[in-house]
Amino acid sequence: MNADYDVIIIGGGPAGLTAGLYCGRARMKTLLLEKATAGGQAATTDAIENYPGFPEGIGGFELTEKMKQQALHFGAEIQEIKEVSSLEVEDGLKLVKVDATAISARSVIIATGAEPKTLDIPGVAEFRGKGVSYCATCDGAFYRDKVVAVIGGGNSAVEEALFLTKFASKVYIVHRRDELRADKILRERVAESGKVEIVWDAHLKKILGKGKVEEMVVENKNTHDRTSYQIDGVFFYIGSVPNTEFCEGVVDLDEREFIRTDESLQTNVPGVYAAGDCRANLLKQVAVAVGEGALAAVEAEKYVEENFD
Ligand code: NAP
Numbered sequence: 001m002n003a004d005y006d007v008i009i010i011g012g013g014p015a016g017l018t019a020g021l022y023c024g025r026a027r028m029k030t031l032l033l034e035k036a037t038a039g040g041q042a043a044t045t046d047a048i049e050n051y052p053g054f055p056e057g058i059g060g061f062e063l064t065e066k067m068k069q070q071a072l073h074f075g076a077e078i079q080e081i082k083e084v085s086s087l088e089v090e091d092g093l094k095l096v097k098v099d100a101t102a103i104s105a106r107s108v109i110i111a112t113g114a115e116p117k118t119l120d121i122p123g124v125a126e127f128r129g130k131g132v133s134y135c136a137t138c139d140g141a142f143y144r145d146k147v148v149a150v151i152g153g154g155n156s157a158v159e160e161a162l163f164l165t166k167f168a169s170k171v172y173i174v175h176r177r178d179e180l181r182a183d184k185i186l187r188e189r190v191a192e193s194g195k196v197e198i199v200w201d202a203h204l205k206k207i208l209g210k211g212k213v214e215e216m217v218v219e220n221k222n223t224h225d226r227t228s229y230q231i232d233g234v235f236f237y238i239g240s241v242p243n244t245e246f247c248e249g250v251v252d253l254d255e256r257e258f259i260r261t262d263e264s265l266q267t268n269v270p271g272v273y274a275a276g277d278c279r280a281n282l283l284k285q286v287a288v289a290v291g292e293g294a295l296a297a298v299e300a301e302k303y304v305e306e307n308f309d
Contacts, residue, residue: 001091001092001093001106001308002104003093003104003105003106003308004031004103004104004105005028005029005030005031005103005104005105005106006023006028006029006030006105006106006107006304007019007023007028007029007030007031007105007106007107007108007109007297007300007301007304008030008031008032008033008094008096008103008105008107008108008109009023009030009031009032009033009076009108009109009111010033010084010087010096010108010109010110010111010112010246011032011033011034011035011040011110011111011112011113011243011276011278012032012033012034012037012038012039012040012068012078012080012111013038013039013040013041013042013043013064013111013113013276013277013289014040014042014063014064014067014276014286014289014290014293015111015113015275015276015277015289015290015292015293015296016032016034016038016040016109016111016112016275016276016293017032017038017064017067017068017070017071017293018067018071018275018289018290018293018294018297019032019109019111019275019293019294019296019297019300020032020071020074020076020078020293020297021067021070021071021074021076021293021297022293022294022297022298022301023076023109023297023300023301024071024072024073024074024075024076025074025075026297026298026301027075028300028301028304030075030076030077031076031077031079031103031105032071032076032077032078032079033079033082033083033084033096033098034078034079034080034081034082035081035082035083035084036080036081037080037081038064038065038068038078038080039060039061039064039065039068040064040113041113041114041240041277042060042063042064042286042289043060043061043064043065044060044061044135044137044138045059045060045137045159046059046060046136046137046140046160046163047059047060047163048060048063048286050285050286050287051063051286051287052287060137063286067290082098082099083098083099084096084097084098084112084246085097085098085246086246086247087108087110087246087247087250087251087272088102088250089250089269089272092106092270092271092307093105093106094106094107094108094271094272096108106271106303106304106307106308107271107272107273107300107303107304108271108272108273108300109272109273109274109275109293109296109297109300110244110247110251110259110267110272110273110274110275110278111274111275111276111278111289111293111296112242112243112244112246112278113242113243113276113277113278114240114241114242114243114277114278114284115240115241115242115243116134116236116237116238116239116240117236117238117239117240117241118134118236118238119151119204119236119238121204121205121206121207122206122207122208123206123207123208123209123213124207124236126207127207127209127212127213127234130209130211130212130213131207131209131212131213131214131231131232131233131234132207132213132233132234132236133233133234133235133236134235134236134237135235136150136160136161136163136164136235137160137163139233139235140163140164140166140167140168141167142167142233143164143167143168143232143233144167144168145167145168145169146167146168146169146232146233147168147169147170147171147172147229147230147231147232148164148168148170148171148172148231148232148233148234148235149171149172149173149174149204149216149229149231149233149234149235150164150171150172150173150174150234150235150237151174151204151234151235151236151237151238152173152174152175152236152237152238152239153173153175153176153177153179153180153181153182154180154181154182154237154238154239155181155182155183155186156237157173157175157182157237157238158173158180158182158186158187158189158190159182159186160235160237161173161190161196161235162186162189162190162193162196164235165193165195165196168195168233169195170195170197171193171195171196171197172196172197172198172199172229172231173190173196173197173198173199174199174202174203174204174216174218175198175199175200175201175202176201176202176203176221177200177201178200178201180198199218199227199229201220201221201222202218202219202220202221203218203219203221204216204217204218204234205217205218205219205226207234212232213231213232213233213234214230214231214232215228215229215230215231216228216229216231216234217229240277240284241256241257242256242257242258242259242277242278243278244257244258244259244278245257247259250269250272251267251268251269251272251274252267252268254280256280258278258279258280258281259274259278259279259280260280261273261274261279261280264295264299265279265292265295265296265299266299266303270303270307271300271303271304271307273296273299273300274296275289275292275293275295275296276288276289276292276293277289279292
């Protein structure tokens with residue numbers, strides 16, 4: 001059956017780029033579509049310390065740029081600023097729609113990652129880009145000698161709060177419980193930093209200011225007392241939602257809209273695989289995404305060999 005490509009990889013983060021490298025190296029005709037620029041969320045991380053091979057850590061942008069070069073080197077075609085709007089399957093052929101054009105492929109690997117979650121409270125939408133941010137690596141340097149708040153208590157919140165201490169005079173972590181979810185090594189660093197104050201059992205209620213962020217109001221979940229803090233910026237790190245809207249109704253999603261797969265990373269649709277943060281997996285890490293990208297690529301290659309001449 002004729003198709004434009006053997007495989008289309010949707011998403012250019014670590015999972016997609018690794019799939020691109022493996023598919024290219026397997027001499028599959030490979031197209032990788034990325035809605036922004038390749039690298040994904042990992043590219044906006046200042047330093048990645050737990051990806052093997054880099055004992056001193058490596059910048060997220062540098063690491064993903066190397067992954068992109070490696071995929072290109074082995075022949076994957078990468079198209080950036082190409083957002084996929086839908087995925088359809090017709091007689092075993094997969095049709096991926098981009099800018100009103102349908103591109104056909106024998107197999108598809110979905111590696112669309114996830115987007116940061118936000119809070120629907122006053123000030124969040126109004127001050128986006130004026131003190132409300134989702135990327136400390138991108139915006140941290142604007143807060144030299146200023147006071148910022150990080151919302152969340154997971155690895156991202158704590159890592160980024162520590163990164164912000166390089167610039168800010170003070171960093172509040174606003175967390176809804178009395179214990180951080182983040183790994184012990186990060187909790188230890190927070191305790192040693194001297195610049196981070198944790199506001200425990202706290203819900204951010206509103207962000208105020210005249211044209212830019214100037215104040216946050218936080219409510220204690222036990223006493224319901226509200227406290228105001230003078231701040232210059234708020235960074236949200238409260239988890240993420242998967243980018244799976246475009247394939248809703250085609251591939252099976254779990255209750256949080258992550259893609260369900262079998263052990264070979266195949267979805268309910270034969271020849272359609274998922275890898276990385278958009279998949280219902282147990283650990284969101286670059287190392288995991290890379291492994292899943294490799295496995296999805298090898299399985300896609302087998303599928304194409306067995307099902308098409
Ligand atoms: P996460 O682990 O899901 O943590 C989200 C944090 O935000 C939690 O502390 C959660 O509170 C809080 N939260 C969620 N919804 C909230 C709401 N509506 N209001 C207030 N707070 C809310 O997300 P993540 O930190 O982005 O990490 C995602 C994944 O990537 C995790 O698996 C993480 O381990 C991994 N990661 C790893 C590293 C690393 O290894 N260095 C770095 C970054 C991310 P609760 O704790 O009360 O649930």
